[in-house]
Amino acid sequence: MTVSPGARDVGLRRLAQLSILLAVASLLATAGALILLSNAAAAGQWIVIAGGASVSASAFAFGVMISLRKTRARQTGFVVVAIAFLTAGLFALLAYVVPEAAWIFGAWTIGLLAYAALATHRLVRWPTGGVWDQPQSRLALFISYRRQDSRETVGRIHDHLRQAFEEKHLFLDADSQTAGEDYRIVIGRALERADVVLAVIGTRWLTVTDREDRRRLDDAEDMVRIELETALERNLLVIPVLIEGASMPGPAEVPPSIRPLCYRTAVPVRPDPDFKNDIERLVVTLRVSQEHQPGGAAIKV
Template identity: 40%
Template structure:
């Protein structure tokens, strides 16, 4: 069945779409109006159902609110840029199949331009839009219903109002029919000697075809005589809320005579019918006078043309180019062109002068009726960056330095190891941004960190063969003996990821892991119990050190510098590896 499909975004215009759906369902029936909230059966594939519904409808209404064009998903991407976006699929399907698409503007939204739309929706910008204002809801909806009624009638192959249908036969056909019957009657009279009652038969035939008008049933607004003696009647159509020209055309198509008067009224849209007499859905005599009251703005009424003749089409003007001009100058340019400033949106820009126009809808060069509004986007100055004071973290342990920077609104940048025996390993020796200076919030501060010199000997007689800070990305393997990311054969530990949430610190190639809360040293790790078992990342103690017996038999210790983030994560460690001196 040819029907109406309502396309809308739930998070942006569900309320308006629901009201429009209820109103149209009352007018056209629930089986002819489709909206996903209530029309799709449970368990039915949503995409296939939408494709079938759009393909079978005669008209698609696109409900466009203020955020329709710029709605984003959870990742911050514009929904219309996603080829799988349901709204893009619905509208694109209708445009591709040459289905009538009517943009319905709510919330004082502006019509998108071609440059704002993806390629498969650019034709939408060329569709004449229909505005629905909350303060004139009933009159606007009445006009939309009348428009949809004509569209559905055309799709079903019905005759247009006032056209030929099931009404009385034309006068020419009737005269020829009477002439034919009269001829037959004359032949019957000539054979009067063979039949009786011929005169009675002839009189009956003449009364049948030459008397009063035959009765016709009132259907779709056609004339309805009463009993063959009285004048025909027609049902009065509802035209309140329609534009004057459209209302006059409908009244005339019903065989009635419109008479237009005007009334100053600021609450109603100028040029729309605010009252009719006789009222809608009453039977009136064919050819009767119908009085229409049309609203005009407070500036003063214009004299109606005699008999309510249709008004000339609106004058179209070219939208001027406004980009780069100050807002005040843009207003003057629009006024000179016969247009008005519509909604003004302020958008932060680092390249444009604050207060200048950086976007407009419709775009420059488009044709627009005189007096219509043009929406503008005006550049606004971005907020000044927040400056914070850099703390002095020199001679602080690396972990404490990282906390101090985070508390100040900064973060640790590159960590450059400096082999030295003048500072304890893991101590910050210098920082790139000096303490006491200012920097933007979120700036990275590079640090110079002390590490044990290669080949150094601990008090227990063990040589330090590798040490420093390293980053181990998720799924990578690390060799503590060399301090490098390696392939499987040389690895001691593996940042294993089974799923995004199931991740482990896994020993490799015979290495074993244990934990201690003592200060890491060769002697301390020598007494720790170790096992060749993998350990869930979230169970690694934040205040403990991991001791490792490497695949080459050496001892190593490391500590996480910060918690491991969500997948894909990175393990940031500070480590030392010892080999007993021989």
């Protein structure tokens, strides 16, 4: 039976939540065990502290790595499982040696073994070969968009892309410009380093107007128009990204200087529940474009 990407995402998300819950529970259990063992030998207390802290720290790190789709999350998961099994063995021994605290160590042991079994099951079935399992790419991306048209969606796209591409090679105007800088100079400098330009087009991309009710795209000083003109003049790879059901503009609808954009093959990014699948396709498209460049990714410095 084939498991859908959405089902895999749900399974991994639950494992992340369970891991973070285990981290919190281990801290609480450690505190409770130390209270019960206040008169015990120092060696026993240190075993409890070491075991509880190891489980808590590793499980928390694992949960966060899954949430952030880090490439080494699966390897970390196997380490967490090993720590959980080892700690369960130590606590089972303590339950036998310290009868008055047997209930807390017994419950802790059962909890650790249950988590280790569930985590092992998920790790064995971990989706491999996906775009998020690969190392981050150094492809330099420039994201062109209109804030009035697609700001929120672009934010989501950017958040996902920085999991697959090194963030220092992603240009998003809101994050990449400093107050007081001439945006034309900033754009030109960023495009000099860019390998690919993503032209994000929403349903209002063509029709957004200025304060005088003139279409922004008809203004020669329009930032989006300057971005695309510069990218096309420099013969960069420009990929239209259609969001929220938008269609590609026709050549007659845009200024002559950016009409070549209308003939570029577009990549749709639909709203949920298709958003993640479409983002994965976009990442695959970008990585394929990287492979077709001389020397892999022609990062410009």
